[in-house]
Amino acid sequence: MTSPPAVEQPVHRCGALLEYLARRLRLRSESVLAPLGLRPRHLVALTVLRARGGSTQQALASTLEMDGTNVVGLLNDLEAEKLIERRRSPEDRRRHIVELTEAGVERLASAECALAAVEDEVLGALGHDQRETLYGLLQQVATGGVEAACVEADTGGAGAAACDGVPLC
Amino acid sequence: MTSPPAVEQPVHRCGALLEYLARRLRLRSESVLAPLGLRPRHLVALTVLRARGGSTQQALASTLEMDGTNVVGLLNDLEAEKLIERRRSPEDRRRHIVELTEAGVERLASAECALAAVEDEVLGALGHDQRETLYGLLQQVATGGVEAACVEADTGGAGAAACDGVPLC
DNA sequence: TATTGTTATACTCTATAACTATA
DNA sequence: TATAGTTATAGAGTATAACAATA
Numbered sequence: 001m002t003s004p005p006a007v008e009q010p011v012h013r014c015g016a017l018l019e020y021l022a023r024r025l026r027l028r029s030e031s032v033l034a035p036l037g038l039r040p041r042h043l044v045a046l047t048v049l050r051a052r053g054g055s056t057q058q059a060l061a062s063t064l065e066m067d068g069t070n071v072v073g074l075l076n077d078l079e080a081e082k083l084i085e086r087r088r089s090p091e092d093r094r095r096h097i098v099e100l101t102e103a104g105v106e107r108l109a110s111a112e113c114a115l116a117a118v119e120d121e122v123l124g125a126l127g128h129d130q131r132e133t134l135y136g137l138l139q140q141v142a143t144g145g146v147e148a149a150c151v152e153a154d155t156g157g158a159g160a161a162a163c164d165g166v167p168l169c
Numbered sequence: 170m171t172s173p174p175a176v177e178q179p180v181h182r183c184g185a186l187l188e189y190l191a192r193r194l195r196l197r198s199e200s201v202l203a204p205l206g207l208r209p210r211h212l213v214a215l216t217v218l219r220a221r222g223g224s225t226q227q228a229l230a231s232t233l234e235m236d237g238t239n240v241v242g243l244l245n246d247l248e249a250e251k252l253i254e255r256r257r258s259p260e261d262r263r264r265h266i267v268e269l270t271e272a273g274v275e276r277l278a279s280a281e282c283a284l285a286a287v288e289d290e291v292l293g294a295l296g297h298d299q300r301e302t303l304y305g306l307l308q309q310v311a312t313g314g315v316e317a318a319c320v321e322a323d324t325g326g327a328g329a330a331a332c333d334g335v336p337l338c
Numbered sequence: 339t340a341t342t343g344t345t346a347t348a349c350t351c352t353a354t355a356a357c358t359a360t361a
Numbered sequence: 362t363a364t365a366g367t368t369a370t371a372g373a374g375t376a377t378a379a380c381a382a383t384a
Contacts, residue, residue, distance in 0.1 A: 262361085
């Protein structure tokens with residue numbers, strides 16, 4: 001319905017390929033993160049927290065596009081390993097301010113190193129320039145063609161998740 | 170540790186972006202498939218079956234990279250809607266030969282139409298040439314740089330899944 | 339009364355183990 | 362004995378509902 005009037009040039013479908021590669025990347029990421037006691041979700045949460053320098057749980061849930069109840073469990077894991085700290089907000093005592101600990105910063109750095117190696121492995125068939133091209137295309141899709149959309153945070157929903165929290169850019 | 174000796178040119182990381190876009194595509198696909206009574210898994214199975222003109226459940230499980238036990242449930246769904254048929258192989262009566270029904274072929278066509286619209290929507294920020302470029306890059310990653318790898322089926326594991334069953338190419 | 343975080347709970351997806359029927 | 366398919370079941374991941382503390 002939103003598609004143009006008549007004959008389009010035949011376009012290859014990327015969907016299945018995209019999902020397949022994302023899955024391969026995820027499986028490999030899980031493998032290398034496991035020895036660090038982390039799961040992909042943990043890593044994303046840590047990344048957002050580092051980028052923001054602290055966040056409420058609600059804001060975190062929104063950025064991660066997760067249900068708030070699941071954020072609780074996620075943070076429980078991280079807190080148990082002393083990678084984050086929760087403290088009550090003095091302004092609104094209902095809120096928890098979540099922040100990285102020093103150990104959290106270090107663990108995150110280790111994980112990022114491991115993940116960079118995974119990506120080199122999975123995307124090994126692409127040269128440097130090709131990888132940059134891929135990155136550019138993916139980003140263009142994610143931002144809906146609006147390159148500089150990362151400035152304003154709350155563009156709502158999808159766009160926000162891709163840019164707002166920095167972790168995806 | 171596995172990383173090269175010294176300074177590489179800084180490369181943007183595509184992993185998170187890739188996963189994010191795959192998720193968006195999957196969520197939208199689920200929405201449009203739901204009215205057809207299908208889930209993404211069903212569609213992939215139907216696609217493989219059409220491409221092969223029939224398959225044993227074991228071969229199907231291998232191609233879909235799913236556990237065999239889950240294939241049973243998947244086929245039960247499809248059989249309940251009369252989109253596929255199971256019949257015993259005359260050669261080896263332990264095996265089931267699974268084939269699309271006429272209704273299955275039609276339902277698959279409807280679903281593909283809906284999915285093409287979804288992809289147009291999600292990848293809307295890309296022009297025709299850009300989409301082809303993206304497709305080429307993704308395929309290169311999937312096949313490990315071996316473009317013509319689709320000829321031989323059993324290249325083993327990952328590569329096979331991307332090419333063997335046709336659905337991803 | 340509404341909101342933040344929490345707990346308990348249910349539902350889906352996926353994987354493991356045991357069973358059957360065939361080989 | 363081994364294999365194809367099936368069933369039952371347990372473990373993750375995710376979402377809904379009710380509750381406590383606070384606003």
